[in-house]
Amino acid sequence: MEYRRRELLGASAAGIAASVAGCLGSDGGDGEEGSIAGEELALATTTSTYDTGLLDELNQAFQERFGTPVAANAQGTGKAIRSARDGNADVILVHARSQEDEFMREGYGVNRRDLMFNDFVVVGPSDDPAGVGDTDQATAAFEAIADAQAGFKSRGDDSGTHTKELVIWSEAGAEPGGEWYEETGSGMGNTLTIASESEAYTLADRGTFLSRQDSVDLEILLQGPIEGGPELLANPYGIMAVNPEIHSGVNYQLAMAYIGFFTSPDGQELIADYTANGQQLFYPEALSEDPDFQQYVPEGWQPDSSNASDE
Incomplete structure (x- = not known):
């Protein structure tokens, strides 16, 4: 179901300052948490955050x-990004860096953070x-499935997982298809x-x-790299605000409060502490002793030398 854009109530500068202070764990000097009550945040995100239960945990903490x-x-990453591109979200939380980079290059996304x-x-x-x-490589695993024509269920939904799957097939030099390969058009769960019901293989994010x-x-x-497997199976998540210069109706201040909260020590601790069946599902990445400044811009981006100063 698509979002219905709201009439924004508008937060005062003081209210926004208080909300950002709250994101950082400050009490604003008077012992009260910052409040932006009366606003509503529109979030477009991937199904894995919902299927694991993490999304409810994070959003409840924010509220x-x-x-x-x-x-x-919660949709596949591709649908979530298209929703934001149409101005139907204030912030997106997704996991397909190539699609995130395109979204940023085209000017729709700003202030991206590794989450x-x-x-x-x-x-x-x-x-x-x-x-x-x-096998010990993702490409070899996919080649083995194709050679055996063993059943494989693809999400086929332009999600982050589907995007990764297509990358692996491409690098393996294998063309999936035929009766053994089926696109479900569904979420990860x-x-x-x-x-499971058809005794087939699939690619899944570990958390779900x-x-x-x-x-x-x-x-x-x-296994993926968390358990010593190939780096090709890495699955990073990014969060970014929708550019208010493109869509004037988005609530940029509220989006940045949300980003600030979940990249703060408190938000990162919530992510680290979330478990299922006694196992950690996600690993916080916003706080690092060795910051990756490339996270803020599309991968491979370099300043335009033609605009550089000659001084």
Whole structure:
């Protein structure tokens, strides 16, 4: 369901200053948390944040801090970005860097921050007919599945997971298709269920798989980098505000309060402490002893030398 854009009530400069102070854990000097009550944040995000339960945890914490509800729309990353591109979100939280970079290059997104990460895993039936468990690279795992024409369930929904899957097929030099390959057009949780019922393989983000593993008959057959697997299976998440110069109706101040809260020590601790089945699902990435300044701009971006000063 698409968002309905709100009539923005408008926050005063003092209210916004108080909200940012609240993001950083300050009490504003009078012992009261900053409040932006009466506003509503429109968030476009990926299904993995919803399927794992993390989204409800984060948004509840934000609302408790600021008295501000979050209208969240969890879709595949591609749909979430298109929704924001149309001005139907104030902030996006997604996990497909190539699509995020395009969104930024075209001017729709501003103030991107690395937020958290987990990784992707290749999961499948315990008898592993394609021998994925004998491989140590994602490309080799996909080649084995294609060679065996073993069942593979793709999300097929332009999500971050689907984007990563297509990258792996491309690097493997394999062309998925035929009766063994099916696009579900569904979120990660439903795709795992379909793969389990049909004894097929799929690519899953670790967080969603761990949160659903008790309800599906699938095993991790190839680990991602968190457990020493290939770096190709890394799964970073970014958060950014929608550019108010493109869409004047977005609530930029509220978007930045949300970004500020979840990149603050308090927000990062919430992410680190969130578990399912006793296992950590996401790893905070906003705080680092060795900051990655490239996170703020599209990967590979360099200043235009023609605009540089000759002085």
